[in-house]
Amino acid sequence: MVPVSLIQRLERAADLIRQHPLTAVGAVTTGSLAVVLFIWVALDRSKQSHAGDRPSLMDLLEQVESDKNAKSPPSVTSPRAPRSRSWTSPLAKQCTGIDSALRSRLNELKRTSGSWRTTVPIHPTNFGERFSKDSYGAPLDPSPRVVVMHETVYSLTSAINTFQTPHPMDEDQASYHALIGLGGKVVDIVDPLKRAYGAGNSAFLGEWAVTNPRLRGSLNNFALHVSLETPESGANDASTHTGYTSRQYDALAIVLSDWIDRFNLTPAAITTHRHVDLGGERSDPRSFNWASLQYRLSALGDLCDS
Incomplete structure (x- = not known):
């Protein structure tokens, strides 16, 4: 109803x-x-x-x-390296005036390198692969094209112990491709095709590679590093010391000559830690004698085409 x-x-x-x-x-x-x-x-x-x-x-x-x-996310680009610092190599072109006795001695040293050159493994945290891309996805050329010379400050044994110690933090990692003792002994540490951690915040001719977004760029990704054992007089912060031995310069010339040939480098690509360091804290290798290196590289025929 x-x-x-x-x-x-x-x-x-x-x-x-x-x-x-x-x-x-x-x-x-x-x-x-x-x-x-x-x-x-x-x-x-x-x-x-x-x-x-x-x-x-x-x-x-x-x-x-x-x-x-909604807005498009901002594009992230790789940080640019600081303004290029010019580098004029102290090594001059030399095709004449070669010391034949020195050439014979250095060639004999190369032939018997097994008696004064050895390889020592280090902890894997202290070296790595060369990157083909940076932290932002930009392509990188990882081929070695600059040689940086250093000094150990302390003994050869101390340097090796440091490299064999695990360093999980990137900021603490360190290594060179080769060490050269006061007596001319060469210790190969890192394969030249791998990346050694020889320089922190650094660049060469306006180029670096940012491979860790938390850290500033460095040239390690395209560099070769060789370090000379420092004499006892250099175990301090003084600007100079008594210098390196003749045997060290012999061994250094042979190591560099091998890299020049293997990676098609020019002598102008050989520089110092002091030059590439962007923090202004490095001065090595102190008391380095470029004339001694010139004398030996010319004997090996590496300065005629420079």
């Missing part, structure tokens, strides 16, 4: 529709839309357990607004 009050309300509504037909149509349309939306929301809520991955109407509206305001 239909209540009387409901019948009376329906009769009034019918009278209003007859008197205002256009208004009634608009109201019915609006009301229908509201009913449809109400039913859609009700159904959506009732079926959440069966359509958990279906977005709600509010989710869709928020997504549209988010897409409108």
